[in-house]
Amino acid sequence: MRRRGCNSWTSTNLVHDLEDEEDMIANPMLTHSYVVKRVQQETYDTFTIELEPKNKAQAFSFAPGQFNMLYVFGVGEVPISICGDPSKPETLLHTTRAVGTVTNALRKLRRGDLVGVRGPFGTSWPVEEAKGHDVVIVTGGIGLPPLRPSLYQLLSKKQEYGKLVLLYGARTPEDIVYGQEIEQWRKRSDIAVDVTVDRATGQWRGNVGVVTTLIPKASFDPADTIAMIVGPEIMMRFTIAELQRRGLRDESIYISMERNMKCGLGFCGHCQFGPFFVCKDGPVFRYDRVKPFFGKGEI
Amino acid sequence: METLEPILAKHPFLKGLEPRHLKILVGCASNVRFNAGHFLFHEGEEANEFYMIREGKVAVQIQGGERGPIIVQTVGEGEVLGWSWLIPPYRWRFDASALELTRAIALDGKCLRMKSEEDHDLGYELLKRFAGIIVERLEAARLQLLDVYKSRP
Numbered sequence: 001m002r003r004r005g006c007n008s009w010t011s012t013n014l015v016h017d018l019e020d021e022e023d024m025i026a027n028p029m030l031t032h033s034y035v036v037k038r039v040q041q042e043t044y045d046t047f048t049i050e051l052e053p054k055n056k057a058q059a060f061s062f063a064p065g066q067f068n069m070l071y072v073f074g075v076g077e078v079p080i081s082i083c084g085d086p087s088k089p090e091t092l093l094h095t096t097r098a099v100g101t102v103t104n105a106l107r108k109l110r111r112g113d114l115v116g117v118r119g120p121f122g123t124s125w126p127v128e129e130a131k132g133h134d135v136v137i138v139t140g141g142i143g144l145p146p147l148r149p150s151l152y153q154l155l156s157k158k159q160e161y162g163k164l165v166l167l168y169g170a171r172t173p174e175d176i177v178y179g180q181e182i183e184q185w186r187k188r189s190d191i192a193v194d195v196t197v198d199r200a201t202g203q204w205r206g207n208v209g210v211v212t213t214l215i216p217k218a219s220f221d222p223a224d225t226i227a228m229i230v231g232p233e234i235m236m237r238f239t240i241a242e243l244q245r246r247g248l249r250d251e252s253i254y255i256s257m258e259r260n261m262k263c264g265l266g267f268c269g270h271c272q273f274g275p276f277f278v279c280k281d282g283p284v285f286r287y288d289r290v291k292p293f294f295g296k297g298e299i
Numbered sequence: 300m301e302t303l304e305p306i307l308a309k310h311p312f313l314k315g316l317e318p319r320h321l322k323i324l325v326g327c328a329s330n331v332r333f334n335a336g337h338f339l340f341h342e343g344e345e346a347n348e349f350y351m352i353r354e355g356k357v358a359v360q361i362q363g364g365e366r367g368p369i370i371v372q373t374v375g376e377g378e379v380l381g382w383s384w385l386i387p388p389y390r391w392r393f394d395a396s397a398l399e400l401t402r403a404i405a406l407d408g409k410c411l412r413m414k415s416e417e418d419h420d421l422g423y424e425l426l427k428r429f430a431g432i433i434v435e436r437l438e439a440a441r442l443q444l445l446d447v448y449k450s451r452p
Contacts, residue, residue, distance in 0.1 A: 045450055099450050141448035171448040198443050200370045205398050208358065208370045210442045213435075217377065232447040238438070 028265055031071045031116030032058050034092065036109045042095060042177045046142055047107050048083070051092040051115060061089045063124030064149035065256060065284040069264050070094060071116030072109070076102040079261040079279070081146035082120060086153060092117065095145035095177060121264040123284045125150040126254055130226040134162035136218060138239045140169040140211050143230030144177055146256055146283075150228060155191065162225075164191045165218045169211025169235070172197050173204045192219060211235065215242040222247030230256045237295050240287060250288035257282045257290070303328045303404060310351045310404070311377045312428060320421045327410035333357075333397035339380070340391045346383035347408045352376055355401025359393045371443075372436070373398065382429050384408025 034051040041047050049070075053059045062082050071077040078100070084093030098107040109115065127150050135154055139147050154164055166185065170176045176195065186193045194214045196207035207214070211231070227243050229236050236255050243253060259271035259278040266280030274293035276282060287294070304325045307313050313321065331350070333339060339350065339357060350357075357380055359372040371393065374380045380403070383391050389408070415422030 097450055169448075171446070175448065196373075198446070198448065201367055204370060206373075207356075207375070208373045210439045212442065213439055217375070234442070234445055234447045238442055 028118065029263065031069075031077075031118050034115050034117045036111055036113045036115060037091070038111060039107060039109055043175055045099070046095065046097045046175075046177055048093055048095040048145075049106055049109065049115075051094070051117065052090065053117075054114070056090070059090045060120065062086060062120040062149075064127055064153055065124040065146060066120035066122050067146075067261075067264075067283065068092065068094065068117050068119030069121070069261075070102075070106065071118070072102050072105040073114065073116060075105040077116070077118075077262075078102040078106075079121075079264065081256075081283075083145035083148045086149050087156065095142065097142050118264060121261075121279055123282055125228050125284055126226060126286075127153045130154070131157075131160045132162070134165070134220040134225040136165045136167070136220050136225055136227045136243070138167045138211060138215065138227065138229045138231075138243075140231030140235045140239075141171065141175070142177060143232075143235075143256075144168055146230050147228060148178070151185075155185075155188070158190045163220050165220055166191060166193045167211055167214040167218060168193070168195045169214075169231075170195070170197050171199070173200055173206070194218065210238070212238045212242040215239070215246060225252060227253045228256075229253065233258075233295065250291060251286060253287035254284055255287055255290070255294075256284050303330060306330075306353070307351070307404060310353070312351055312379045312432075316424065320418075320424060323414050323418070323421060324406065324411070327407040327414065329405050329407070331403050331405045333401045333403070335397055335399050337397045339395040339397065341394050342391055344391050346381065346389045346391045348405045349379060349381035349384050349408060350403040350405055352378050352380060353402045353404065355403075356398045357395050357401055358398050359395050361393050368394070372439075379429075379432055382433060384411070385426075385429060 033054040035054050036049060037052050038050040039047055064086055067079050067081045069077050070080055080094040080096045082092060083095045084091060096103050098104045137147055137151065154161055158164065182193060182195060185191055196209050196211055196214055197204065198210060200208050225248060227248055229239050240253055257273060257278045259273055261279040262268045262270040264279045266277035271278040302325055304321060307324055307328060308321060342361065352374055354376055356373050356375045358370045359374065360368045360370045363369040380395060383389060411425065415425060
């Protein structure tokens with residue numbers, strides 16, 4: 001099993017498929033063929049694509065928060081976060097919304113079709129650093145998939161963490177992704193899960209209101225908590241403000257940024273964000289490091 | 300006889316309230332309970348109270364004609380429901396129905412308005428607390444209106 005990516009090269013297991021690894025080092029723009037195992041519809045516009053390497057030796061490990069560049073042959077390439085279990089890296093899971101040419105083409109793929117994969121790229125969630133602390137995960141829309149790998153890791157070693165809280169906001173009940181899995185998490189005693197939707201009709205019996213309204217009610221120690229946030233930038237700004245109101249320090253807050261990532265290596269400059277390249281220096285940033293640029297229209 | 304004072308004192312909305320003001324509020328308070336599906340109030344009715352939720356969940360909703368009821372917010376444990384009692388014409392602008400068994404303390408609005416006229420310190424204290432809630436709800440409503448999760452190509 002190989003481990004690769006901009007910030008995650010290791011010297012372990014290089015004996016496997018050394019020639020191919022050298023190709024990757026020499027040319028990280030090279031895609032590798034992956035076979036579509038399944039395309040599962042999550043909501044009316046969101047789906048999960050399950051991939052396996054055509055050549056098993058090409059499987060690679062990844063850290064929670066990293067992303068891959070997925071190439072639909074003849075159509076184009078898109079960056080999508082990895083949303084599967086890092087302990088099962090032989091299967092790649094990517095959940096995304098069908099909104100553009102490439103993601104719509106991805107959704108139409110069927111079992112046995114081929115996809116090009118480059119990655120994994122980018123920084124990861126501070127799962128190791130969070131040991132011994134409470135962890136609060138706040139996510140909105142399709143921000144839950146990029147955080148699911150960290151949830152798997154946190155839950156697999158829950159005894160090493162303090163309180164674990166997941167706060168999730170969706171547009172409507174019909175937009176909730178991983179609904180069944182969320183129900184499984186709700187049943188666990190080692191994680192507090194609260195879900196809300198921005199609007200609902202009379203059939204919904206859960207919370208209605210924006211995700212930030214869940215923060216004052218959540219049980220965690222603000223002085224000893226690591227927060228991980230994914231969602232649209234406006235949602236993340238409101239969430240940060242609410243966490244700060246609870247007493248969290250900027251250094252304890254991590255966010256995942258989204259920009260127009262193309263090369264994945266910090267070469268092309270499409271995803272420049274102040275002095276950073278989101279593909280290489282992010283997508284996961286500690287908030288105090290991007291605070292001067294966050295929410296600024298000029299950046 | 301046990302009074303509602305310790306229950307009121309524990310509710311987050313009244314945290315840090317002076318004991319003399321708490322005693323006044325106790326005089327205007329009553330314990331209430333609503334089963335799931337029960338309406339606490341309807342749009343257009345006179346608003347003569349507000350509720351400090353102790354347990355359960357209440358939907359603030361509006362009838363959307365053919366769309367049926369549209370829930371705009373839920374209010375749960377530790378939160379406060381209703382400020383129409385505070386501002387003329389003292390009429391509810393939404394419906395409120397219990398989504399599950401809900402226990403609350405109802406505060407008589409007419410009683411509180413009268414007490415606040417007599418004791419402006421109490422009135423100011425209540426207004427400060429309600430202003431905080433109104434600002435939170437306004438921010439939340441703005442974020443809802445931005446519809447940030449909407450799919451955009």
